[in-house]
Amino acid sequence: MGFDLCLLDPAKPIPADIMSLIIDVDLQNPDMIARLRAFRKVSERGSDQIIAIGKGNLQDELQATALGARKTILKPLSEKSLATYIEDRRTTYGMTGKTATATTQLAAKAIQNSFDKITSNQPVDLKQINEAGQNIATAIADLGISEWLSTVRVYHQSTFQHILLVTGI
Template sequence: MNAPAKSAAKRRLLLASDRSDASSELASILKAVGEVSTVTTEQIPERPSRDLSGLVVDINLRSPDSVQRVRNKLRGDAYHSMPRLFVLADALHHGTMQAWALGATDTISRPLQPDAILQRIRAAFPDTATYDATDRGKTLNRGVEAAHAVLAKMFDKLPLGVPLSFDDVIAAENKILKAIKHSSLREWLTTVGCHHVGSYRHCLFVTGFAVAFAQHLGMREDDQRRLTRAALLHDVGKAFIPAALLDKPGKLTDAEMDEVRQHPRRGYDALAEQGGFPPEMLDVILHHHEFLDGSGYPNNLSSNQISDIVRVTTIVDIYAALVEKRAYRMPFTHSRAFTMMEGMGGKLDQQLLQAFRPVALGSF
């Protein structure tokens, strides 16, 4: 007699709650996609078990005691590489800022909508037993690793005189395009958000948004590749700016701001002198901070002087910056970030921005 088929292993989730009902409604929803262990904030282990897929935190963010207990448990490195989903009482910006300050990698808001929550959970928390063994999981990991390898050469080697070749970028672009096409933008951003910080994370976020936008627009494959390369290298000039300046927690002085604003020119000069990089990549590197009304830098370009590939990169660059946590501020919610960009009016291509809306807001 054959042994019964073994059921597929599910995610293992830890639900930390300070609610009197132990977040029973949320726990019942989560059980549809994984095994759920519910603990109080005091019972959050100092170190999570290796087979844990992720942490869900459902606490009163206005309770100093609960907030402090969660902060104490998450401030170290033990949970750093693990997705951390915080549940908000509502979608107000204050709660989102508090959650990100405590270490959230993603948030959901009440009232709870089971279908939406399950979709977010499946994307945010990979199935530990099967996810990385699937072609989808492997493809995602290979894409992020390939992009990271290019950035490592860009930020760590290029300032030392070690050249970055166009072949390095070509080798990575196939894996990046496949990763986002065969998984999702959300999974890309979650993976990047858990494992990367600072300029690396920003470039990876911009690349993810750019690829997803290109695929949403139905760009030809050659154009998708051009945009992928340009987005990945758009901030190459920051390799020549002191890290302490890029990560400064307070407001930059005028002199410091002037130095940071040199990064497009420095990146362009470095790769142009090296040779071998296509004109549209150099265009993006030099001009991604230009605005249609002529108020950008370094050349105060305006209107038709700014190419389509630069317009697209500028939109995803600004959006990624707004939704990321920075040394000097908490991230803005996705809806708030998009509204802020709409408020920029004639600085941006508003028609392109509206085309970006489903990519920016559709998966969050």
């Protein structure tokens, strides 16, 4: 489906580079809540937390929202419900995997670095900007323009709008 999927060991820390985390845990467990909060602090921009809750369980729904869940899904989880959910996310939000996300993050760093240099009266690193542009062009060629734009939209809505406005002009 275009994703690397894995089950995480509940006893280990949640990796920060996960794009989408589907969580089926006891939301009344203080240790699990602390781990989910820690993940939220270090997770990459644009990562989603989807938390499974019991039908009609208002307390779990409120706790999921407080923990940063972008969406909730109903328990019990099944292979079919997970596959349907993942495919919906992939197509609706254009979550295309690590290559597009890494390219987007490198480009964002290049832009930030340029602004930092400008504000401190230093020359902009044109090599870094050129490399970021080449990586974007390669990603667009590999993914297609629609999936690339969807990836940008997931990563940063304002940049997505800027791209559309610049293209229109």
